[in-house]
Amino acid sequence: MALVGGYTEKMWESIRKVEETRKDRCEKQYPAISLEKGEELLNKYHPDYKEGNTREIHVGPSKGSKVVQELADLLEAYPRINPDLIDLSKVDMETDVLIIGGGGAGASAALLASMNGAHVTLVTKLRIGDANTIMAQGGIQAADKDNDNPAIHYLDIIGGGHFDNNPELVKALVMDAPGIIAWLEELGVMFDKEEDGTMITIHGGGTSRKRMHSARDYTGGEIMKTLRDEVKNNSESIEIVEFSPAVELMLDEEGRAAGAILFNLETEEYLVMRSKAVIIATGGFGRLHIQNFPTTNHYGATADGLVMGYRAGLKLLFMDTVQYHPTGAAYPEQIIGQLVTEKVRGTGAEPVNAHGEQFVYPLEPRDIEAAALIREVESGNGIETPTGMKGVWLDTPIVELKHGKGFLEKNFPAMYRQNMRFDINMAETPILVYPTLHYQNGGLEIASDCRTAIPGLFIAGEVSGGVHGRNRLMGNSLLDVLVFGRRAGTTATEYIQGVSLGKPTLNHVKSYIKELEKLNIPRDRVAPMILPDYTRKETKEKQLTTNYLGTLW
Amino acid sequence: MDDAMVRIYIMGKEYKVPGNLTILTAMEYAGYKIKRGAGCREGFCGACATVYRFKDDYKLKADLACQTKVEDGMFLAQLPFVPAQMAIYDINKLKPVVGVFQELYPENFKCVSCNACTKACPQDIKVMDYIQAIVREDLARAADLSFDCIMCGLCAMRCPAEIAQYNVAILARRLYGKYLVPRAEHTKKRIEELDKGMWENEVRELMSISKEELKEKYTSRDREED
Numbered sequence A: 001m002a003l004v005g006g007y008t009e010k011m012w013e014s015i016r017k018v019e020e021t022r023k024d025r026c027e028k029q030y031p032a033i034s035l036e037k038g039e040e041l042l043n044k045y046h047p048d049y050k051e052g053n054t055r056e057i058h059v060g061p062s063k064g065s066k067v068v069q070e071l072a073d074l075l076e077a078y079p080r081i082n083p084d085l086i087d088l089s090k091v092d093m094e095t096d097v098l099i100i101g102g103g104g105a106g107a108s109a110a111l112l113a114s115m116n117g118a119h120v121t122l123v124t125k126l127r128i129g130d131a132n133t134i135m136a137q138g139g140i141q142a143a144d145k146d147n148d149n150p151a152i153h154y155l156d157i158i159g160g161g162h163f164d165n166n167p168e169l170v171k172a173l174v175m176d177a178p179g180i181i182a183w184l185e186e187l188g189v190m191f192d193k194e195e196d197g198t199m200i201t202i203h204g205g206g207t208s209r210k211r212m213h214s215a216r217d218y219t220g221g222e223i224m225k226t227l228r229d230e231v232k233n234n235s236e237s238i239e240i241v242e243f244s245p246a247v248e249l250m251l252d253e254e255g256r257a258a259g260a261i262l263f264n265l266e267t268e269e270y271l272v273m274r275s276k277a278v279i280i281a282t283g284g285f286g287r288l289h290i291q292n293f294p295t296t297n298h299y300g301a302t303a304d305g306l307v308m309g310y311r312a313g314l315k316l317l318f319m320d321t322v323q324y325h326p327t328g329a330a331y332p333e334q335i336i337g338q339l340v341t342e343k344v345r346g347t348g349a350e351p352v353n354a355h356g357e358q359f360v361y362p363l364e365p366r367d368i369e370a371a372a373l374i375r376e377v378e379s380g381n382g383i384e385t386p387t388g389m390k391g392v393w394l395d396t397p398i399v400e401l402k403h404g405k406g407f408l409e410k411n412f413p414a415m416y417r418q419n420m421r422f423d424i425n426m427a428e429t430p431i432l433v434y435p436t437l438h439y440q441n442g443g444l445e446i447a448s449d450c451r452t453a454i455p456g457l458f459i460a461g462e463v464s465g466g467v468h469g470r471n472r473l474m475g476n477s478l479l480d481v482l483v484f485g486r487r488a489g490t491t492a493t494e495y496i497q498g499v500s501l502g503k504p505t506l507n508h509v510k511s512y513i514k515e516l517e518k519l520n521i522p523r524d525r526v527a528p529m530i531l532p533d534y535t536r537k538e539t540k541e542k543q544l545t546t547n548y549l550g551t552l553w
Numbered sequence B: 001m002d003d004a005m006v007r008i009y010i011m012g013k014e015y016k017v018p019g020n021l022t023i024l025t026a027m028e029y030a031g032y033k034i035k036r037g038a039g040c041r042e043g044f045c046g047a048c049a050t051v052y053r054f055k056d057d058y059k060l061k062a063d064l065a066c067q068t069k070v071e072d073g074m075f076l077a078q079l080p081f082v083p084a085q086m087a088i089y090d091i092n093k094l095k096p097v098v099g100v101f102q103e104l105y106p107e108n109f110k111c112v113s114c115n116a117c118t119k120a121c122p123q124d125i126k127v128m129d130y131i132q133a134i135v136r137e138d139l140a141r142a143a144d145l146s147f148d149c150i151m152c153g154l155c156a157m158r159c160p161a162e163i164a165q166y167n168v169a170i171l172a173r174r175l176y177g178k179y180l181v182p183r184a185e186h187t188k189k190r191i192e193e194l195d196k197g198m199w200e201n202e203v204r205e206l207m208s209i210s211k212e213e214l215k216e217k218y219t220s221r222d223r224e225e226d
């Protein structure tokens, strides 16, 4: 099929309509939706409200509550290990503070624990930094300008979260925020600034002040690379163990956290890792492909921390809501689901339908914006790609009409480059978008110092729930993982003072298995998932192996 | 689009895969379960560095498996790890001067200007230019040029002077960001206010009012102009 500038002739017919209305749209502002109309839109079109999206779970501490189907399958599943076959008296590794997860939350927890004098071991599934944090493009919020303050930030967050957020967590988030920005500056993070050091800040969906700080469109990358460098420079107190995901927590006889069982992905050995405290910082669940959505998340975002923490006895919050990012790439085929950062809309890009019409205010909170895009496509106003995927246009050239030529290439180097690889010049033609699975709004319950119901077990980052209520706003998650990562590192170090290594057990896993047996859960349902399964059915049928489950059953 | 099957050679072994896949998804299509060699799958983490060559072409190319479409006749191998030297330092004790690099990365000054690094970079970064900028103590330029580096290691694998460019670059960026860019005064000011206990009452007030009152405040809040 002949492509011009990356698009088919049929798509060009629609692009021309977008071009015709551009000037007009540039001069007008599309109004924001009212709270009631927004609710209506969500009810009708947001995937969270779809019949059969969730189910009640019958096992564990949140028994009786509703969670999304794909997660329920992992919670109502057998462990990878048979606890009776693991010899816990043979300890392979020992440390003060065990951190599970090498993203932003894990790295900042490691730095603070090390700074406070603990010996830290950070274990991670892939390499340190292979995480959602490194992919964050748009920015990080903090109320640090004169026309802004933590109370306004608080109100934006709680409204965005539909007033269901845990107030103590929100307070911690907004009050720590300016300090986080200064800490990052101190570490050498290159924020976008004016000559005199003033931060260049813009709006994000649902913000009432321009408080989105960024580092071009590599904000999370810049932060993660810097944190990783700092962690590696503290190699005397922080040990890094890569390609060794945790598959189960261990508790001692008094029910305190006592370490974890690790799985060496390469040698396929299970290892016993003893510690005085454990911090779970395993991130989110995007790779569960809820309702078959494509995802923006990294390869290892498979809810492992939720499964381990839940089996150990922690409650889950808001696991019936999922964040779909309004603008995932819908074309070309090779990048479907990958993120088109909200920052593009923050600087003026507009969603437009097949007829060149605007249909939504570009910076609604994410759930509403996503629902509006879905409505447009379901009402037949979408654009179809040659592979049958449907989406709407994100008018990007309008950004250059507002800010001048060359603005996109300079400010969005990552996205500009990604599209150019497929001959699409986003400064000249719009790009096609559709909602994509992006963020786990809820998670394991924590207190504002990251303590949990289990002594010695601390939680930080996307794996936790409560701070964002039912819907997170852009830029508050990078903030969340740094605020609570640091807090977890500090609290864990305080906790281990005077604590000695306990005798590890897997009793909680054994009783969980009993519950599963009573429910007749099929034996081949195994969790944590560790890595999503992208092997084709045809291949699998010939492999004749259960190897990928890696169980000892 | 182009969904005809193409022939690719994964580490020399032939597989037929649909032509609209990326190298990464093509390997999965062929039956590989990837453990190393995939991270973010979106071009940001540098885990999927891959080298390839076409039949009858002597040129060795390099790119990211997750961002590159397969093409007929591709011979490829992933490069999931690059053994490279990384200096250990305390950033607080360094100065933003060329002497730091002479001490920590002396090989940086042996660059022979062959440009092999730049040609290998999947991010189209002018790698040689940032290495040269460091030699000239122009950290601002080195930081700017290397900003999009995802630390995939492909440049280092091609360098005859055995420089680990990306490790040198992150040091340059951190020194620049920390010492040469002015700090944000408004951030400092807000932190001083918070240290004095300011805004505590305003936030506590919001925490104490009813959901209805919060909703009212939320819907009536004013928004800073674009």
Ligand SMILES: Cc1cc2nc3c(=O)[nH]c(=O)nc-3n(C[C@H](O)[C@H](O)[C@H](O)COP(=O)(O)OP(=O)(O)OC[C@H]3O[C@@H](n4cnc5c(N)ncnc54)[C@H](O)[C@@H]3O)c2cc1C
Pocket (backbone or CB within 6 Å): A100, A101, A102, A103, A104, A105, A106, A123, A124, A125, A126, A127, A128, A129, A130, A131, A132, A133, A134, A135, A136, A137, A138, A139, A140, A141, A219, A220, A244, A245, A246, A247, A281, A282, A283, A284, A296, A297, A298, A300, A301, A302, A304, A305, A339, A438, A439, A460, A461, A462, A463, A474, A475, A476, A477, A478, A479, A481, A528, A530
């Ligand atoms: C494409 C994208 C763009 C985003 N943009 C923004 C933005 O602009 N602003 C913003 O605020 N937020 C943004 N977010 C959200 C934000 O980046 C994440 O929510 C946040 O970085 C999560 O940090 P984390 O440390 O909790 O988890 P992650 O960074 O995902 O780290 C989790 C780590 O734990 C590891 N792990 C998982 N399971 C195990 C296990 N069993 N054992 C050991 N290790 C394990 C993972 O491999 C990973 O290294 C974005 C997210 C994505 C995906």
Ligand code: SF4
Pocket (backbone or CB within 6 Å): B120, B121, B122, B123, B124, B125, B127, B148, B149, B150, B151, B152, B153, B154, B155, B156, B165, B166
């Ligand atoms: S500069 Fe080197 S390490 Fe960085 S992206 Fe380019 S090739 Fe990869």
Ligand code: SF4
Pocket (backbone or CB within 6 Å): B110, B111, B112, B113, B114, B115, B116, B117, B118, B127, B128, B131, B155, B158, B159, B160, B161, B162, B163, B165
């Ligand atoms: S490959 Fe090495 S020697 Fe050649 S230009 Fe790059 S840094 Fe210099």
